[in-house]
Amino acid sequence: MSSAQPASFDPQALFARRFDLHGNALGMDYHAHGDDWCELALGYDAKLIGDEARGILASGPILALMDMACSGAVWLKRGAFLPHATLDLRIDYLRPASPHRTVIGRGECYRVTRSIAFVRGHAHDGDPDDPLAHVAGTFMLLDRK
Amino acid sequence: MKLPPYADLLGLSVETGEGAPVLVMPFARDVTGRPGFVHGGAIGGLLEMAAIAALYNALGEAEARIKPVNVTVDYMRGGREKPTRAVGTIIRLGTRIANVEAHAWQDDPARPIAAARLTCLLDRA
Numbered sequence: 001m002s003s004a005q006p007a008s009f010d011p012q013a014l015f016a017r018r019f020d021l022h023g024n025a026l027g028m029d030y031h032a033h034g035d036d037w038c039e040l041a042l043g044y045d046a047k048l049i050g051d052e053a054r055g056i057l058a059s060g061p062i063l064a065l066m067d068m069a070c071s072g073a074v075w076l077k078r079g080a081f082l083p084h085a086t087l088d089l090r091i092d093y094l095r096p097a098s099p100h101r102t103v104i105g106r107g108e109c110y111r112v113t114r115s116i117a118f119v120r121g122h123a124h125d126g127d128p129d130d131p132l133a134h135v136a137g138t139f140m141l142l143d144r145k
Numbered sequence: 146m147k148l149p150p151y152a153d154l155l156g157l158s159v160e161t162g163e164g165a166p167v168l169v170m171p172f173a174r175d176v177t178g179r180p181g182f183v184h185g186g187a188i189g190g191l192l193e194m195a196a197i198a199a200l201y202n203a204l205g206e207a208e209a210r211i212k213p214v215n216v217t218v219d220y221m222r223g224g225r226e227k228p229t230r231a232v233g234t235i236i237r238l239g240t241r242i243a244n245v246e247a248h249a250w251q252d253d254p255a256r257p258i259a260a261a262r263l264t265c266l267l268d269r270a
Contacts, residue, residue, distance in 0.1 A: 020178065020184070021174050021175065021176075021177040021178070021184070022175060022176050022177055022178055022184035022186055022187050023184075023186075025154060025174075025175035025176070026154070026186075046150060047150045047151070047153070047154050048150070048151050048154065049149055049150045049151060050149045050151050051149065052149055052150070057151075058149060058151035058152075058190065058193075058194075059190075059193055059213055059216065060151055060155070060186065060187075060189060060190020060191075060193055060194065061151065061186075061190070063186055063189040063190060063193070063216065063218070064184065064185075064186020064187065064189065064190065065186070067184075067185050067186045067189070068186065083179075085185075085220065085223065086185040086218075086220045087219070087220055088217065088218060088219045088220065089185070089189065089217070089218050089220075090215060090216070090217040090218075091215060091216050091217075092214070092215040093212075093213055093214060093215060093216075
């Protein structure tokens with residue numbers, strides 16, 4: 001997927017700077033974006049495993065992936081890298097991630113009010129029609145009173 | 146209690162006492178979000194692990210496999226550059242479903258920095 005028209009916020013450049021230390025530790029990378037959505041990729045890595053017998057990723061890295069993909073979506077929707085904080089995030093684990101596959105997390109910011117950004121998204125590991133997680137959440141905007 | 150590789154990435158250790166185990170996550174580069182603050186994803190991961198640890202503590206590890214169906218995390222305060230602790234509380238332990246809460250704090254357990262609510266499926270042996 002190609003990028004949208006030049007915007008004042010470029011998630012690809014931001015993630016290329018490795019600004020997110022926890023994301024770096026997990027191995028999170030930029031994947032794609034649009035006007036109000038952002039996709040990040042999380043490669044399979046043994047250090048992310050939660051179920052050793054089955055080699056399945058822990059749910060925490062997927063939560064972190066979705067938090068950051070939704071964060072990117074808010075910056076895109078607002079057109080700038082402005083401060084905000086996650087207020088809440090709900091995640092439904094639809095199925096386990098398949099071992100050895102890269103997980104793509106897509107966040108979308110569908111509404112911004114004076115104080116709050118509303119987000120939703122999903123994660124898949126190859127086929128967007130076969131999602132492994134679904135999320136809904138809110139962010140508090142910190143640059144406003 | 147044996148923790149998975151992801152727990153090592155978070156730097157978790159276990160404090161056992163009476164009741165559910167308390168998980169401790171030191172502040173470190175690998176769990177940093179915006180400068181000077183713990184990443185929300187790492188806090189969420191810690192809360193999930195604390196909830197699941199509480200369930201294993203109640204069930205016995207050989208008794209069941211625990212599959213989180215969903216998790217809702219509320220972030221209440223920023224996590225600063227100090228250790229974060231979390232503990233799970235079992236609200237209801239059914240045959241197939243468990244409802245568990247977890248909360249995380251830094252200085253004072255009565256001032257949580259985040260909390261989570263989980264619905265878990267129990268795959269009993």
